[in-house]
Amino acid sequence: MSPSVPLQEMIRAIRSARTQCEERGVIQRECAAIRAQFRNTDNEGRSHNLAKLLYVHMLGYPAHFGQMECVRMIASPRYSDKRVGYLGAMMLLDEKQDASLLITNSIKNDLSHSNQYVQSLALCTLACMGSAEMCRDLAPEIDRLLRSSNSYIKKKAALCAVHIVRKVRELGELFVPSARSLLSEKNHGVLHGAVVLITQLCERSPETLERFRKTVPDLVQIMKGLVISGYSPDHDVAGVSDPFLQVRILRLLRILGRHNEAASDAMNDLLAQVATNTDSTKTVGNAVLYETVLTVLDIKSESGLRVLAVNILGRFLLNNDRNIRYIAMTSLQKIVVTDHIAVQRHRGTIVDCLKDQDASVKRRALELSLALVSASNIRSTMKELLIFLSSCPPELRAHAASGIFNAAERYAPSQRWHIDTILHVLTTAGADVRDETVPNLIQLITNTSELHCYTVHKLYRALLTDISQQPLVQVACWCIGEYGDLLLKGECQETEAVQVTEDDVLDALEIVLQSHMSTPTTRGFALTATMKLSTRIIDNVDRIRSVVSIYGSCIDVELQQRAVEYNALFKKYDHMRAAVLERMPVIQKNSVGQTNGEVGEETVKESQAAKVAQKEMALPPQPAGQVCDLLDLLGGSQEPLQPSSSLGGAASTQPTTAGGDLLDLLGGLEPTPPTPAPAVTVYEKNGVTLTISCEQQSDSGLTVTLTASNSSDSDISGFTLQAAVPKSVQLQMRAPSRDSLPANGAAKLTQLVILNNPNKVNLKMRIRVSYTSQGSAVQDMVQVDSFPGISAAGL
Amino acid sequence: MMRFMLLFSRQGRLRLQKWFTAISEREKKKIIREMTTMVLARPPRTCNFLRWKDLKIVYKRYASLYFCLGVEDEENELLALEIIHRYVELLDKYFGNVCELDIIFNFEKAYFILDEFLMGGEIQETSKQIVNRAIESSDMLQEPAPL
Numbered sequence: 001m002s003p004s005v006p007l008q009e010m011i012r013a014i015r016s017a018r019t020q021c022e023e024r025g026v027i028q029r030e031c032a033a034i035r036a037q038f039r040n041t042d043n044e045g046r047s048h049n050l051a052k053l054l055y056v057h058m059l060g061y062p063a064h065f066g067q068m069e070c071v072r073m074i075a076s077p078r079y080s081d082k083r084v085g086y087l088g089a090m091m092l093l094d095e096k097q098d099a100s101l102l103i104t105n106s107i108k109n110d111l112s113h114s115n116q117y118v119q120s121l122a123l124c125t126l127a128c129m130g131s132a133e134m135c136r137d138l139a140p141e142i143d144r145l146l147r148s149s150n151s152y153i154k155k156k157a158a159l160c161a162v163h164i165v166r167k168v169r170e171l172g173e174l175f176v177p178s179a180r181s182l183l184s185e186k187n188h189g190v191l192h193g194a195v196v197l198i199t200q201l202c203e204r205s206p207e208t209l210e211r212f213r214k215t216v217p218d219l220v221q222i223m224k225g226l227v228i229s230g231y232s233p234d235h236d237v238a239g240v241s242d243p244f245l246q247v248r249i250l251r252l253l254r255i256l257g258r259h260n261e262a263a264s265d266a267m268n269d270l271l272a273q274v275a276t277n278t279d280s281t282k283t284v285g286n287a288v289l290y291e292t293v294l295t296v297l298d299i300k301s302e303s304g305l306r307v308l309a310v311n312i313l314g315r316f317l318l319n320n321d322r323n324i325r326y327i328a329m330t331s332l333q334k335i336v337v338t339d340h341i342a343v344q345r346h347r348g349t350i351v352d353c354l355k356d357q358d359a360s361v362k363r364r365a366l367e368l369s370l371a372l373v374s375a376s377n378i379r380s381t382m383k384e385l386l387i388f389l390s391s392c393p394p395e396l397r398a399h400a401a402s403g404i405f406n407a408a409e410r411y412a413p414s415q416r417w418h419i420d421t422i423l424h425v426l427t428t429a430g431a432d433v434r435d436e437t438v439p440n441l442i443q444l445i446t447n448t449s450e451l452h453c454y455t456v457h458k459l460y461r462a463l464l465t466d467i468s469q470q471p472l473v474q475v476a477c478w479c480i481g482e483y484g485d486l487l488l489k490g491e492c493q494e495t496e497a498v499q500v501t502e503d504d505v506l507d508a509l510e511i512v513l514q515s516h517m518s519t520p521t522t523r524g525f526a527l528t529a530t531m532k533l534s535t536r537i538i539d540n541v542d543r544i545r546s547v548v549s550i551y552g553s554c555i556d557v558e559l560q561q562r563a564v565e566y567n568a569l570f571k572k573y574d575h576m577r578a579a580v581l582e583r584m585p586v587i588q589k590n591s592v593g594q595t596n597g598e599v600g601e602e603t604v605k606e607s608q609a610a611k612v613a614q615k616e617m618a619l620p621p622q623p624a625g626q627v628c629d630l631l632d633l634l635g636g637s638q639e640p641l642q643p644s645s646s647l648g649g650a651a652s653t654q655p656t657t658a659g660g661d662l663l664d665l666l667g668g669l670e671p672t673p674p675t676p677a678p679a680v681t682v683y684e685k686n687g688v689t690l691t692i693s694c695e696q697q698s699d700s701g702l703t704v705t706l707t708a709s710n711s712s713d714s715d716i717s718g719f720t721l722q723a724a725v726p727k728s729v730q731l732q733m734r735a736p737s738r739d740s741l742p743a744n745g746a747a748k749l750t751q752l753v754i755l756n757n758p759n760k761v762n763l764k765m766r767i768r769v770s771y772t773s774q775g776s777a778v779q780d781m782v783q784v785d786s787f788p789g790i791s792a793a794g795l
Numbered sequence: 796m797m798r799f800m801l802l803f804s805r806q807g808r809l810r811l812q813k814w815f816t817a818i819s820e821r822e823k824k825k826i827i828r829e830m831t832t833m834v835l836a837r838p839p840r841t842c843n844f845l846r847w848k849d850l851k852i853v854y855k856r857y858a859s860l861y862f863c864l865g866v867e868d869e870e871n872e873l874l875a876l877e878i879i880h881r882y883v884e885l886l887d888k889y890f891g892n893v894c895e896l897d898i899i900f901n902f903e904k905a906y907f908i909l910d911e912f913l914m915g916g917e918i919q920e921t922s923k924q925i926v927n928r929a930i931e932s933s934d935m936l937q938e939p940a941p942l
Contacts (some may be wrong), residue, residue: 015899051903058809058902060824078937087906094817117933152796152929155919163915190922196917234922244921247874287873294871322842327872359839510810530865724865 006229007051014059027056038069046073047084054084054091067092067099074106079118082110086121095131104134111141116152120144123156127163139171146178151187158182158193169540171444172201174207183218188235188242191222195248202255213256215246216263220270222247227274228625238282250274250291257299264300271296275308286316288326290331310342317349319785322358329353329364336371347372351381362388363396365466371401378411390428397432401425405437417446419455423472427462430469438474444480448585451491456483461498463508468517474525475513480505481529482584485536508528508549518557527551527559531566535581545570578729595716679707680788685780686773687712690721694787700760704753706767711742717741719771721751726764730756739769763787796916797875798865799826800909802898805859807831810898810908811905815916819887830863859895864867881923882912886926907933 017023057063073085110122145157182194316328346368355367414416433616459476551563683690802811853875
């Protein structure tokens with residue numbers, strides 16, 4: 001039998017092992033020796049053996065064969081044996097082991113031992129690993145000890161009772177009277193134990209909570225004593241008197257004051273006192289302040305106190321210590337919904353914390369910033385958030401991007417700002433945005449028609465710089481396809497225009513098509529965009545045809561299908577190509593969160609075109625103040641007869657926004673047959689006859705058809721019509737079918753006017769007719785007060 | 796309530812483990828592994844609090860040892876830091892300028908001190924002097940070691 005090596009020598013031997021393997025060897029030898037020793041009933045040195053085994057156990061090696069030895073050691077009369085035995089019991093035995101039951105008796109005996117340190121060992125072990133049966137068995141004994149005169153034992157018994165109540169809820173009743181009386185103790189250890197016990201009892205049972213509410217005044221007294229009392233060397237920590245006890249009492253007060261006005265009132269003064277008097281230069285002071293703040297915010301405190309609490313949190317935010325900033329933000333996050341205004345005051349500091357080094361602080365700053373966004377601070381907050389997005393840790397990107405989108409959607413001060421923000425996010429964090437961002441952005445862009453030129457220029461530039469961010473590339477391709485003509489025009493009010501040739505644009509799209517970074521979806525976008533450009537550009541249609549036909553044999557099925565269909569559009573259905581590929585109507589946003597997807601762009605029906613017309617913005621209002629309330633498009637009641645620039649502009653932009661460029665729907669397809677409604681002649685002069693007829697499209701929408709014919713012997717050229725309506729009515733004129741009237745009624749001229757009368761005002765229209773007849777220019781004005789086919793009142 | 800306290804070195808070797816709830820050996824090993832990986836991976840100037848499952852983890856490094864406390868949600872993290880500090884002070888007073896080797900070679904004493912300071916996952920005694928006196932008295936009760 002090898003001699004047992006004392007504990008420290010063994011530890012030294014294990015530590016000097018150079019490899020894992022060597023260590024295992026040493027341990028195996030030692031364990032064998034220990035096992036042999038255990039079988040030996042010799043009393044000497046047993047505690048050392050068990051201690052060695054516990055060390056081996058801590059290194060991670062199995063030590064279950066020591067369990068019975070623990071039981072034996074605990075039963076030994078020697079204090080050293082008991083000490084190590086109980087330690088072993090706490091480390092090796094838990095309630096799942098059978099051996100744990102065997103020590104119940106020893107614990108019971110030791111609880112009544114004459115030596116308080118032996119009692120303390122038993123109490124400690126019971127509180128650490130006591131099972132439910134053991135607790136039930138020994139609860140009366142613990143209650144007896146709670147009443148002993150020895151404060152050393154009392155404080156341990158209190159914590160033991162806490163454990164018992166956790167394990168067996170019903171036994172709580174047993175401890176209520178003793179707990180109550182312990183509050184009058186002077187000894188801090190006992191007081192602390194009592195407070196913990198009462199907290200535990202109140203948490204487990206609402207009835208007990210009610211009974212203990214009466215103790216609020218006592219607790220307040222104790223706290224006051226701690227806060228005001230002078231320096232007590234025994235319990236002082238950096239100038240704060242017994243912070244551990246203070247924090248526990250504050251927590252108990254929180255539980256007692258919750259949902260209860262009377263209790264909350266009783267502690268109001270105290271909380272204010274603690275909040276103002278506690279020294280906040282060290283962590284201890286801040287720990288107490290923190291607990292105070294949590295208590296104030298949880299009970300029914302008065303508003304002044306709440307503001308004080310939030311201000312303390314605001315001060316924490318400015319603290320140098322990172323830990324304190326972190327907990328301040330966690331607390332602010334919990335109350336940002338209920339105390340929104342108070343938290344808003346500290347918005348600046350919170351947004352600054354976005355730049356903190358610590359990832360957890362950053363995460364909380366992001367969530368708080370997003371929660372604090374409002375209409376008034378949207379611009380400055382968004383600036384900070386975008387800076388944050390470019391440097392934020394990857395795990396926060398998706399959350400930040402979606403938060404930014406939500407905030408932008410709710411509080412965007414202008415459309416252009418909104419689009420700019422989304423584009424910025426796509427360029428910095430494009431890979432992390434959600435899928436529905438692309439359709440949402442497209443829908444937003446179509447809605448802001450005045451920014452089409454600006455948007456397409458920006459997107460084109462972004463596309464040239466970087467094609468790796470898929471959502472951005474998809475949106476850019478779509479826009480170039482739709483608004484390519486605006487891009488090629490080369491002029492833009494909002495931003496510096498690039499001089500772009502058709503080849504450049506097609507090159508850009510081809511790069512996207514061929515790049516290995518583009519996903520199949522992106523390629524689909526690019527192909528469709530290329531196709532759409534065939535109606536918006538003039539020279540390079542052949543190039544587009546060749547691109548499209550190449551992809552007719554692409555491996556990707558979706559692309560192949562598209563290419564084949566587009567090819568067919570070139571070959572067999574060329575006359576429909578322009579109509580099919582004209583400008584998209586505005587996409588209806590159904591509801592938040594629903595993806596809009598690709599609205600059928602292949603067929604544009606006439607009704608959709610009509611809807612588009614109605615959605616188009618109304619003519620810019622001219623200054624009113626004339627006698628008649630008609631929108632005085634035609635330049636005042638004096639009728640100067642010279643067209644003002646706005647007139648010309650207004651008249652000519654109508655066709656372009658309505659139907660792409662000149663190839664609008666009506667021009668492409670068969671001319672619409674004359675409406676069956678009765679036609680009324682409104683103008684007749686020089687052989688020129690103008691008739692109008694109307695058709696009601698919807699509740700407030702009306703289509704008026706103007707038909708002109710020439711019954712004279714000479715041709716009429718340069719025939720134009722202009723119309724004006726009352727201010728609240730929206731008007732849109734389609735391009736006329738022709739601009740000249742051949743002699744003798746050889747051909748008629750028709751022009752559609754779409755009206756929208758949402759306010760249902762009395763509808764009137766003024767029409768100006770201008771043409772050249774026999775070399776002289778003629779201009780006339782006609783007023784239409786009643787519309788055939790429609791009742792005069794209530795359109 | 797505190798759930799556990801772990802002490803481990805910079806290399807991840809466990810020096811002390813105290814569990815305040817009853818959990819299986821396998822669970823304990825898993826928690827130890829996860830704690831050591833998580834805490835040792837933290838960059839130097841970050842805050843001392845972590846969230847792990849439903850617990851708050853409060854850790855502090857003293858020289859070559861990491862002290863790691865796992866506490867429940869309603870615990871005050873700043874106070875947990877103070878608890879760790881108090882324990883270090885107690886060890887320091889007992890061993891006289893404590894270092895990691897003291898805790899390695901006298902691990903059972905470290906446990907005894909801890910058992911006088913914390914019990915059942917709560918603080919037992921808030922006064923340093925009383926804890927120190929209790930340890931000294933208990934030590935004096937120890938029967939002399941056999942030759």
